[in-house]
Amino acid sequence: MKRKITLKDIARELDVSISTVSKALKNSEEIGRNTKEKIQAFAKLYNYKPNNIAISLKNKRTKNIGVIIPDIVHHFFTTVFRGIEKYANQKGYNVIVCVSDESFDKEVINMEMLANGSIDGFIMALSAETQMKNDFNHLKEVTEQGIPLVLFDRVTDEVNCDKVIINDEQAAYDAVVRLIDSGKNRIALFTTENYLGVSRKRADGYFRALKEYNIEPDENLVLQLPFQYENEDKSETFFNSQNFDAVLCVNEIFAVRAIRIAQLKGIKIPQDLSIIGFTDGILSKLSSPSLTSVAQHGIRMGEIAAKMLIEKVESDRDQETFRTEIIEATIIERESTIH
Amino acid sequence: MKRKITLKDIARELDVSISTVSKALKNSEEIGRNTKEKIQAFAKLYNYKPNNIAISLKNKRTKNIGVIIPDIVHHFFTTVFRGIEKYANQKGYNVIVCVSDESFDKEVINMEMLANGSIDGFIMALSAETQMKNDFNHLKEVTEQGIPLVLFDRVTDEVNCDKVIINDEQAAYDAVVRLIDSGKNRIALFTTENYLGVSRKRADGYFRALKEYNIEPDENLVLQLPFQYENEDKSETFFNSQNFDAVLCVNEIFAVRAIRIAQLKGIKIPQDLSIIGFTDGILSKLSSPSLTSVAQHGIRMGEIAAKMLIEKVESDRDQETFRTEIIEATIIERESTIH
DNA sequence: AACCGATACGAAATCGGTTTCGTGTTGATA
DNA sequence: TATCAACACGAAACCGATTTCGTATCGGTT
Numbered sequence: 037m038k039r040k041i042t043l044k045d046i047a048r049e050l051d052v053s054i055s056t057v058s059k060a061l062k063n064s065e066e067i068g069r070n071t072k073e074k075i076q077a078f079a080k081l082y083n084y085k086p087n088n089i090a091i092s093l094k095n096k097r098t099k100n101i102g103v104i105i106p107d108i109v110h111h112f113f114t115t116v117f118r119g120i121e122k123y124a125n126q127k128g129y130n131v132i133v134c135v136s137d138e139s140f141d142k143e144v145i146n147m148e149m150l151a152n153g154s155i156d157g158f159i160m161a162l163s164a165e166t167q168m169k170n171d172f173n174h175l176k177e178v179t180e181q182g183i184p185l186v187l188f189d190r191v192t193d194e195v196n197c198d199k200v201i202i203n204d205e206q207a208a209y210d211a212v213v214r215l216i217d218s219g220k221n222r223i224a225l226f227t228t229e230n231y232l233g234v235s236r237k238r239a240d241g242y243f244r245a246l247k248e249y250n251i252e253p254d255e256n257l258v259l260q261l262p263f264q265y266e267n268e269d270k271s272e273t274f275f276n277s278q279n280f281d282a283v284l285c286v287n288e289i290f291a292v293r294a295i296r297i298a299q300l301k302g303i304k305i306p307q308d309l310s311i312i313g314f315t316d317g318i319l320s321k322l323s324s325p326s327l328t329s330v331a332q333h334g335i336r337m338g339e340i341a342a343k344m345l346i347e348k349v350e351s352d353r354d355q356e357t358f359r360t361e362i363i364e365a366t367i368i369e370r371e372s373t374i375h
Numbered sequence: 376m377k378r379k380i381t382l383k384d385i386a387r388e389l390d391v392s393i394s395t396v397s398k399a400l401k402n403s404e405e406i407g408r409n410t411k412e413k414i415q416a417f418a419k420l421y422n423y424k425p426n427n428i429a430i431s432l433k434n435k436r437t438k439n440i441g442v443i444i445p446d447i448v449h450h451f452f453t454t455v456f457r458g459i460e461k462y463a464n465q466k467g468y469n470v471i472v473c474v475s476d477e478s479f480d481k482e483v484i485n486m487e488m489l490a491n492g493s494i495d496g497f498i499m500a501l502s503a504e505t506q507m508k509n510d511f512n513h514l515k516e517v518t519e520q521g522i523p524l525v526l527f528d529r530v531t532d533e534v535n536c537d538k539v540i541i542n543d544e545q546a547a548y549d550a551v552v553r554l555i556d557s558g559k560n561r562i563a564l565f566t567t568e569n570y571l572g573v574s575r576k577r578a579d580g581y582f583r584a585l586k587e588y589n590i591e592p593d594e595n596l597v598l599q600l601p602f603q604y605e606n607e608d609k610s611e612t613f614f615n616s617q618n619f620d621a622v623l624c625v626n627e628i629f630a631v632r633a634i635r636i637a638q639l640k641g642i643k644i645p646q647d648l649s650i651i652g653f654t655d656g657i658l659s660k661l662s663s664p665s666l667t668s669v670a671q672h673g674i675r676m677g678e679i680a681a682k683m684l685i686e687k688v689e690s691d692r693d694q695e696t697f698r699t700e701i702i703e704a705t706i707i708e709r710e711s712t713i714h
Numbered sequence: 715a716a717c718c719g720a721t722a723c724g725a726a727a728t729c730g731g732t733t734t735c736g737t738g739t740t741g742a743t744a
Numbered sequence: 745t746a747t748c749a750a751c752a753c754g755a756a757a758c759c760g761a762t763t764t765c766g767t768a769t770c771g772g773t774t
Contacts, residue, residue, distance in 0.1 A: 038520055039520070039521070085491045089493070100493075108457055109450070117472075118448055118474065121473070121474055122474075128488075130493065132469050133471075134469070135457065135460055135464075148424075150469065152424045153428040180376060181379060289657075318628075322658060322662075323663075324634065324635045
């Protein structure tokens with residue numbers, strides 16, 4: 037087994053001091069040509085690589101980014117993560133991921149685990165539970181310690197930090213307008229219970245569109261589904277009892293389930309029922325009919341979040357100015373709507 | 376901004392030595408009651424937390440695990456990752472993820488980035504390109520340095536290390552037998568070009584089942600599709616030219632696409648065409664008809680991989696014995712087959 | 715009074731680097 | 745020949761912890 041070689045080893049072997057080796061390997065002008073070449077050759081021969089931990093300790097920079105997301109087995113978060121990882125790697129940063137599992141406690145524990153030197157900054161989306169509890173002390177503590185933080189998608193006004201979001205309200209508005217323009221006027225909304233997180237804004241956009249087009253909003257056309265839903269009873273009941281010709285879903289799972297129930301009932305998509313979902317993921321692309329959906333551009337979101345964070349991390353003076361970047365969602369037309 | 380407090384700060388403030396503080400905080404018997412209480416109270420008050428980096432440097436243990444996967448926007452890898460993260464976190468480890476993007480070079484770069492002290496061990500699935508090139512020097516170098524390595528799913532015999540795989544051959548065999556038992560006898564195989572990675576074994580199982588049931592294998596019934604395929608021309612041609620009553624797909628994307636084409640052609644599933652896919656992901660569950668598929672139990676795979684790795688990391692003596700754990704894939708019956 | 719064993723704590727090395735500053739040697743200059 | 749700057753390198757501090765070993769102090773024993 038070849039052990040890792042250190043500066044000390046090289047110094048001992050070549051009979052020079054550690055500082056000389058360090059400088060020689062950085063090609064410092066301070067060291068004579070012969071000595072430098074000798075040291076560099078030796079280092080290459082034995083494949084010397086500096087120890088990251090030692091450098092981190094000295095520099096107080098780890099070149100690690102901490103990412104905390106509620107769920108990794110979820111297409112949107114996965115794509116955002118991909119964007120973060122891509123940008124960060126390219127800038128020489130590694131990404132440490134923790135999954136909060138929508139739990140407040142896990143979110144806190146994960147943050148504490150990472151906040152003691154393991155990372156230079158955080159990128160995160162709040163867990164569902166954190167949003168319900170409205171307790172953001174763990175975030176505040178971290179920012180007070182001077183650790184940069186970027187929130188994405190599931191954000192809060194309570195914490196001063198950089199943020200990246202999509203224009204959820206406008207996107208929902210646009211989607212509904214598109215449905216109206218195609219001749220629909222009994223438009224349902226399938227959303228999450230309690231309008232969790234971004235669902236609130238999407239509902240706002242939904243109602244604004246109805247209002248502007250003088251369509252009386254109908255409470256009965258709003259269906260609140262459990263966050264992780266197992267059976268389709270609630271949706272089936274809805275299909276049986278309500279009369280509607282289009283539906284906006286706050287995620288693609290709800291949309292795909294709607295397609296399924298509609299098909300079982302012999303309802304024609306998009307003629308009798310048009311469907312638009314949020315999250316332009318694999319389900320939207322591969323369902324039959326394929327799904328018109330609001331693309332949230334997760335990769336770009338991740339890249340921007342990473343860019344904002346790394347800029348903060350690498351700027352010496354800590355600025356007290358925070359930005360909120362808004363990513364324009366776009367509607368990808370497919371087979372589940374009329375165009 | 377509250378800066379992080381260090382042992383030195385506490386020592387200076389309370390006028391004791393650094394070593395006394397360190398011992399007091401570990402509740403060492405060496406330190407007198409009064410001193411200990413004073414120090415502990417002070418530490419709690421100022422929310423002292425030891426610096427992970429310093430501890431890592433001293434212990435030569437980072438409590439970080441490096442995970443390198445070909446693609447994170449892929450359900451199977453995501454679930455495996457989830458399992459790794461879950462187990463690792465529970466054991467006090469953090470997970471650093473790098474995505475190789477199916478590229479050999481990125482895989483090498485990522486490994487080198489992490490192998491210099493950032494992590495205690497690797498868990499990875501080989502990139503497609505690495506498997507094609509058959510070049511595993513980067514893996515060998517790492518293991519020679521004494522860094523534990525666990526390969527999962529996409530493994531190789533060339534490297535001596537722990538491995539976790541599923542019984543792909545047997546699972547494919549079982550799936551085909553199930554199709555035969557349900558009365559099918561012209562069974563197609565939709566696989567990846569060049570039988571990339573695990574596809575080879577799945578094909579082996581497919582052929583073995585045919586042979587044992589005395590069904591003449593038909594080359595024409597094997598369709599090789601591009602790894603990332605964009606259009607459906609190839610599959611459509613296949614549907615038009617071939618006569619078959621069942622198909623085994625090496626992943627769920629191929630399976631869902633098959634469903635779609637079949638539906639467009641008015642072929643009834645599962646009566647006229649039965650379909651079984653690999654990877655029991657969200658597509659399988661939510662497609663219509665829902666898909667009978669081979670569950671690879673990614674979460675368990677990840678947990679086991681993490682368990683094996685952490686055991687190696689935490690055992691002092693480096694064993695030269697390596698295990699290969701085989702996870703039993705199971706078939707989840709849904710609507711795309713007759714039962 | 716001399717000695718001894720606890721007790722309670724501090725000094726210093728160590729992990730593997732970086733960086734500042736000091737110094738011996740050299741050749742050039744006055 | 746004495747002086748001095750430039751050159752080339754080493755000693756040591758530092759980052760923030762852990763840990764070994766040494767020692768001052770104190771009460772008790774003979």
